[in-house]
Amino acid sequence: MTQYPSLHMIIDGERVSGAGQRTHAVVNPANGETIGELPLAEAADLDRALEVAARGFRIWRESTPQQRAAVLQGAARLMMERQEDLARIATMEEGKTLPEARIEVLMNVGLFNFYAGEVFRIYGRTLVRPAGQRSTITHEPVGPVAAFAPWNFPLGNPGRKLGAPIAAGCSVILKAAEETPASALGVLQCLLDAGLPKEVAQAVFGVPDEVSRHLLGSPVIRKLSFTGSTVVGKHLARLATDNMLRTTMELGGHGPVLIFGDADVDKALDTMAASKYRNAGQVCVSPTRFIVEENVFERFRDGFAERVGRIKVGNGLEDGSQMGPMANARRPEAMNRLIGDAVTRGARLHTGGERIGNAGYFYAPTVLSEVPLDAAIMNEEPFGPVAMINPFGGEEAMIAEANRLPYGLAAYAWTESASRQKRLAREIESGMIGLNSTMIGGADSPFGGVKWSGHGAEDGPEGVLACMVTKAVHEG
Template sequence: MSYPELSLMIAGERIGLAKETGGQRRSHAVLNPATGGVLGQLPLADADDLDRALAVAEQGFAIWRRSTAQQRAAVLSGAAALLIQRQEEIARNATLEEGKTLAETRIEVLMVAQLFSFYAGETQRIYGRALVRPEGQRSTVTYEPVGPVAAFAPWNFPIANCGRKLGAPVAAGCSVIMKPAEEAPASALAVLQALLDAGLPPQVAQVVFGVPDEVSRHLLASPIIRKLSFTGSTVVGKHLAKLAAENCIRTTMELGGHGPVLVFADADIDHVLNVAVGHKFRNSGQVCVSPTRFIVEESVYDRFRTGFAERAAAIRVGDGLDPDTQMGPMANPRRPEAMEVLIGDAIEHGATLHTGGKRIGNQGFFFEPTVLSDIPLSARIMNEEPFGPVALINSYSDEAAMIAEANRLPYGLAAYAWTSNAARQKRLAAQLEAGMVGINTVAIGAADAPFGGVKWSGHGAEDGPEGLMACLVTKAVHEG
């Protein structure tokens, strides 16, 4: 299989580098993180392209808001089946452009298929209610699609993130303009193509690529856009929220995290290590819910730190297409540079480096799985999301101190805890400040469960009934 030709997708039309009026669109070189080589040239939208996408989205909303629940369900279930049929091709292209292993990108395809299947059922359960009124009067509450959605998806889950951005609006009866990451365009186009091939009217969903700030300012300045859905960093999320506020655009924001992991002495330490190490280094740690700050009870600290470092050092790093690879490269050249800066700063502040800490080779964007311990809270890496293959391990004396550290930062996306004490499990569930909490598990995402954070990690949720409701508005109708 060869890497596909890249394009924008507006009204079902693939738009390449050549302009209809002559000349060429600007382009972005898509790189293979394993080699640093160029996979293809991606056309970038200009103002005319964005205006066309907006006009088409307005038409698409007029069409799709009148669709029946059964029509939406048929498209979503059909797209789910097509994704499964095309799993290998989609997964391979995602590995080529993002770097993670084939095992991980195959799972991503299945995640989107499961989400579309869930929404195929959920779209038929958009219920309203009738209020009790005196005879001759009637009051109802109904839910209607919010309108055209501007959706911005990051590169770290190039298939799953795009499935989230498209699935809920389509299920709700909205149209959508999605701007995926320019680093991973083929994955996004494949998800949209499955929906189109399953019968989605071409006006309903568009994909544009471009200079991020140009695209976001242009789309969010338009009165056509009624909702913004963004997944990405807290810094960018705050900026987009300000732009959206100018037109009172509704927002769903899934922003950064700095996942705390509380490990108590009564946990099965070997089991925790076997699970947590693999979860820490999946996708080279480029995961918003990645377990990052390991907050370990003093009596098991040395054992945990040693076991973690040994397992991390044994991870096989290589090309994601190699079946023996356990961790692929980082997704772009910016990430290894960021890792070196943050790890260097931590060591300067007195942290102990147990394994890793540097790039691998001079081809591609590979970085060693890294373990630091005894990191002062003043180090940048203890306060800024590292978004890379680094685990931070510190010891704490008791439960109260561990919970305080877990809640110290303004982030609140995912938190994890390992303990066999049932009473403590209940306390942790209540006291950890996060949108998602995993107790004795790292499995915190599912098609039927809300995915989102609190504090600086954003607001609103994707997936589950909550993700669908985020694309609906409430209307009360009173008849006398």
């Protein structure tokens, strides 16, 4: 059985306990018990990390594609070898089921292997000019990156934040979530053990506002990469403007799912019910607002509630658990507030709507229908195990509802009409759209949103280029 490891920061390859005495209690969400004490950074720790990152950038920007590829491929191999330990630690910290955590390791493996190939495909171009003249366009690493990762994918988010800068030739200071530190440290350790120079990547933890202000206020940092809520993202973006930092922002979502009368309803039900409650709904691209054409509304609503009622909730480490607890004490409280408001306003509660037990942060998978559009849950990202199912009268109204909110991260639609699929692809305002599928991501495709869901992209070639600047050189 994997034991929860001791906690630390990593600065200049050293395991650092911090300059001060402040710590953060890491809690197992399955039982609410403290499993570790995480040292929090003081200003001196952050200054040291910045100094090391500046040196690391000077080292790594000169690395060859072969060197970068070797590190990324080596880290991928080590993650495969350590998959079970990494997955168990992630489940202890965040609560998700062990099979989900294992898949998260594989996500990192695929991404690192893709980036290992992408380092050889960072192409420039030469422009046609009169004889004796030449213009070339090149891509260069942007510089040290401050990367902030949330708790919901404790392995995958740090993997994204570390992989792209390292592939691009940047150094990086990772500030992962204090709720899930050991997972992030495990990913970084794979990179260091695979030969990444110790100066290139650091991991710090601390009071979030203190750390963000300190790092983003430093002239060392040249780029901000953030995944998290829209509210925090807007705050960090304002801080980043003082030094005109480049930014990649992957923010909140409120995923619409359009179900048309010509859809394969049974397939849609089987697929979407499973997807909705993955990681207890704590997924930025989670399908959330089900926008159902009137002629199949009752069939879809009843079939969805029936499937959700069979989901087995339990400790993510236990065999057979299909949904684990929510990640922290704040999330069940948020569910009670949002669901209670919706029911008070007239929404129908079909299943769930309450906590399970009095140990840990378990919450029953919940289905609401006929939810008024002015209910808070129809306008705020719920980030939990709740689906809202409403009837709508045709394509135009359904598209309007999908686009009503300022979010635009992920959207889904189910229809057998090829012409409608083309219209939806064009008219839905979202960075990613799944048509008759929930597969909207991959190592080789960009991941990101529009409107309040952020800008820029991770993964794919775009993820590497987001950590680079373009330079034009004109020779006479």
